[in-house]
Amino acid sequence: MAVASINVSAAPRVRYVLRLADTALIHAQRLSEWSGHAPVLEEDIAFSNLALDLLGQARALLTHTAALDGQGHDEDRLAFLREERDFFNLTLVEQPMRRSSAHAPGGDFADAVLRNLFVSVWFKLQWQRLRASTDSGLAAIAGKAVKEARYHQAHAAQWTVRLGDGSAESGARMRAALARAWPYTAEMFIDDEVDADAAQAGLGPRRSELRADWRAEIDAVFAEAMLEAPADTAFVSTGSRGVHSEHLGFMLAEMQHLQRSFPGGRW
Amino acid sequence: MSEPTRNDWPLYEVFIRPKAGLDHKHCGSLHAPDAALALQLAREVYTRRQEGCSVWVVPSSQITASDPGDKDMYFDPAEDKVYRHPSFYTLPQAVDHL
Numbered sequence: 425m426a427v428a429s430i431n432v433s434a435a436p437r438v439r440y441v442l443r444l445a446d447t448a449l450i451h452a453q454r455l456s457e458w459s460g461h462a463p464v465l466e467e468d469i470a471f472s473n474l475a476l477d478l479l480g481q482a483r484a485l486l487t488h489t490a491a492l493d494g495q496g497h498d499e500d501r502l503a504f505l506r507e508e509r510d511f512f513n514l515t516l517v518e519q520p521m522r523r524s525s526a527h528a529p530g531g532d533f534a535d536a537v538l539r540n541l542f543v544s545v546w547f548k549l550q551w552q553r554l555r556a557s558t559d560s561g562l563a564a565i566a567g568k569a570v571k572e573a574r575y576h577q578a579h580a581a582q583w584t585v586r587l588g589d590g591s592a593e594s595g596a597r598m599r600a601a602l603a604r605a606w607p608y609t610a611e612m613f614i615d616d617e618v619d620a621d622a623a624q625a626g627l628g629p630r631r632s633e634l635r636a637d638w639r640a641e642i643d644a645v646f647a648e649a650m651l652e653a654p655a656d657t658a659f660v661s662t663g664s665r666g667v668h669s670e671h672l673g674f675m676l677a678e679m680q681h682l683q684r685s686f687p688g689g690r691w
Numbered sequence: 692m693s694e695p696t697r698n699d700w701p702l703y704e705v706f707i708r709p710k711a712g713l714d715h716k717h718c719g720s721l722h723a724p725d726a727a728l729a730l731q732l733a734r735e736v737y738t739r740r741q742e743g744c745s746v747w748v749v750p751s752s753q754i755t756a757s758d759p760g761d762k763d764m765y766f767d768p769a770e771d772k773v774y775r776h777p778s779f780y781t782l783p784q785a786v787d788h789l
Contacts, residue, residue, distance in 0.1 A: 466721055466732035473735055582731055586724065 427687045430497060430505045436621035438492045439512065440628065441562060442502075443618070443664055444550065445485030446513035449503060450672070451543055452478035453679060454521060455536065463533055470579060474540065477572040484565045491561070504683035508666075508673050515661030516608035517543060518672040534594070534601035537583040542605065544576035545641050546612050549634045558626035581645045588649030598651060606654045611661045612638070702751040703729040705736075707743035715747050726750070 432438060456475035462468040486499035497505075521535040551573055554566035587594040612631060619630040639653075646653060661669070682689060700722040706715035718737055723729035729748040738746065757765055769775070 464722075466723075466736050469739070470732070470735040473739060579731060582728055586728070 427505060427684050429507045429510075430495075430501055431510060432489065432497070432502065432506065433493045433495070435492075436618045437559075437625065437627060438489060439618045440622045441485055441492060441559075442489045443512040445482050445489055445502075446511045447517055447543070448478045448485060448547070449482035450511070450513040450675070451517040451539075452476075452482055453675060454517060454519075455540070457521075458533075458536060467533075471536070474576055474579070477569075477576065481565065481569045481572070484568075488561050488565065500683065504680045508668055508676055510666060511663075511668065511672065511676070512666055513663050513672075514543075514608070514611055515663035515669050516605065516611065518663065518669060518675060519604070519608065520671055532597060532601070534587055534597040535604060537580055537587060538598065538601045538605050540576060541580035541584050541645060542609055542612075542642070544573050544580055545638055546634060548573035548577055549637050550629065553629040553633070557628050559628075562628065577641075584645050584651070585649040588646070588651045595650065598649070602651060603654060607657055607659045608661050610656065610659065611664060614660055614664070616665070700724050703733070703748040704751050704754065705729075705733040706747040706749070707733075707737055708745035708747075709743050711744060715745065718742070720751060723748075 432442060452475045455471050455478065458468065458471040459475070460468060462471050482503075483499050486502045490497045490499065490502055516539060519535075519539075521532075521539060548570060551566040551570035555563050555570065557563040557566065584598070588598045589595065613635040615630045615632045619632070622628045623630045643653065663669070663672070702720055703723055703726070704720045705718055707718045708715045721729065721732055721736060723732050726748060730746060733746050733748050737743070
């Protein structure tokens with residue numbers, strides 16, 4: 425009945441790509457939860473568009489990971505047959521962000537906008553550098569994805585400014601969302617042995633390299649949005665190392681249910 | 692004073708240019724809080740299937756339109772003036788494909 429889970433090589437070069445793939449995949453899944461629920465019809469379409477861009481990036485990255493891994497897996501097997509501890513996305517992107525989430529208190533549209541701002545700037549900075557990767561497959565994916573990330577940033581920045589510097593209610597919600605999300609941004613810039621290997625091999629940037637640029641872009645948006653970045657704390661989430669918050673398990677159960685119950689099912 | 696609501700969002704007309712060299716064509720309208728966001732929403736709603744390479748948005752309130760009630764007065768008088776079409780000239784062979 426249940427399908428056996430698969431493992432992917434822990435080699436740094438595989439892990440480096442998989443971390444990006446999982447962040448794109450899980451972020452896409454969360455954003456897609458807004459389909460049919462966004463405040464206005466046009467944003468409903470916008471969030472579906474954003475999620476589809478990210479899903480496309482995740483597919484390309486997972487396919488590339490499978491090739492590097494060399495065990496004959498494909499994008500679907502990687503997405504649907506790994507256990508929670510074998511996902512390496514940023515903890516930020518697995519946090520619930522809709523109030524009506526079945527398993528968690530969640531947030532609201534402000535959380536979605538803000539998270540998308542944080543993640544899109546981070547991805548954009550990654551893609552810009554990854555275009556020069558020694559891995560030509562990864563460089564090609566980056567060349568396409570950087571355009572999408574630029575738009576995602578523009579979209580998120582527009583809304584961040586309007587909500588942050590909007591009504592008393594929208595500003596208060598934005599600040600509440602900021603307080604929820606900010607602690608999880610530290611993980612975006614923490615290096616480990618995977619980054620060291622990638623930098624040495626010319627595969628791509630270390631995460632710590634992105635911090636200054638990311639902060640400068642975020643601060644520019646915040647200045648316009650009348651928002652202030654909270655003080656950094658010692659907390660660092662660990663999704664990139666496979667140790668997740670309580671939310672990812674529920675999400676994977678939902679995401680993987682069909683493939684686990686009907687192995688290889690297509691429709 | 693009450694907070695602004697969706698009802699206060701003005702209407703924008705959306706024009707898309709399908710490709711370089713062609714004209715922008717009216718393709719619909721949407722509500723948005725301001726012009727910048729109208730442009731962004733228009734991109735989301737009207738260009739998802741590669742419909743265009745350029746978008747204009749114009750506040751609907753800025754369009755001065757003819758009154759549908761004046762339709763016969765405005766347009767019917769042209770009906771019996773076929774001579775306004777250049778269809779009665781015999782073109783020389785050389786410009787046949789003009």
